Amino acid sequence: MLGSSAIELIAVFCGFINVVLIIRRSIWNYLFGFIMVILYAKIFYDYQLYSDSILQVYFFFMQIYGVACWLQGKSDDGKIQVVSLSSKVFSQYLFFGVIAWLTWSYAMHVWTDASYPYWDSAIAVLSILAQFFLSRRYLQNWYLWIAVDLLAIALFAVKGLMPTAALYFVFLILASIGLISWQRKHLKQQNDLAKVASSD
Template sequence: MIDFLFSQYKNYPNYEIALELTAIFFGLLSVWFAKKNNILVFPTGIINTAIYVYLLWEWSLLGDMMINFYYVIMSVYGWYIWTRKKDKVDEFPISKITSSEIKKGMLLFLASIALVISVYIFFDKLTHWTSYIDTFVTGIFFVGMWLMARRKIENWILWIIGDIISIPMYFAKGYTFTSIQYVFFTIIAIYGYLEWKKILQQKTN
């Protein structure tokens, strides 16, 4: 069983395995801080995604690499948004998505898919079924990250969907550690949604 799950790592450089495990550690921390509505979600997330940008480039997973590069940028944006206060109160508290944001989210989803497809075609990487799923998941995660930066509770729904799809996808690609990471991401995201929902209900009561 162990050999089945991790045999692909026998040809990996030790430093890549160490980097992947380090990224996973900070990724789990980041999702946990997001669940707690704690601003540390962003610095820990930046470490996680910056490491993955490098690893995914090395592994030639361009769509995944683009997602993580986008995460780095959106983490900086989210970090700034979450620090903004008006009369000592968060200017962007936990809230529900607006109709305007739904439209913007749909445009972001379509634009990200178009961008990833273009990159895959340019590098002639649209050759495996995982590339098509990767393109779809990229769109989900792009919108999810944008919504999280703006503290919209619906971000958790997109994370849950994307995480569930990512579990078998990364396993099929041969990255068992990262696949296991997404199992934990899914569990934490479910609790994150429930916790944010509770906070939102307390504010509206």
């Protein structure tokens, strides 16, 4: 049997490859995503981070949903098209996210022995929203992942999950790169559409 530290290192490796492939808009990211969420479901449960453990179950099914969405949104180069939300719609998602966070945090605080329920739940709710955005190919997924990474680095360091804290520091860097990459891709898409429209 692998110890928790070995399992965590495998999960870290899969998580790193997963995000690199997401930045490259490669659908193969989901293969590593499946492995990562299964391993982290056990790790977080063992460390009484129940919100994060439950979150991995959601992530598992969102991997399936994401594969379907990305297959439908592929461009001629085999990579996915990027979609951008309006500020109004993005704000509406955030509003409902705050309500979900307060509700979930209270439930974890009252009904479980969860460590840092409000902190943990903030990561969970933001991650749920970010993963949905990612599956739908929304550019704004990267803003949410950056917020998740900042919160997660500190929480996992406090809990002694140092390899995972280090992974989320790398995730923070990769999310920043991903945001820039997807912004450039979206701008190129808009310019290409403008050229097509002007030629008609």
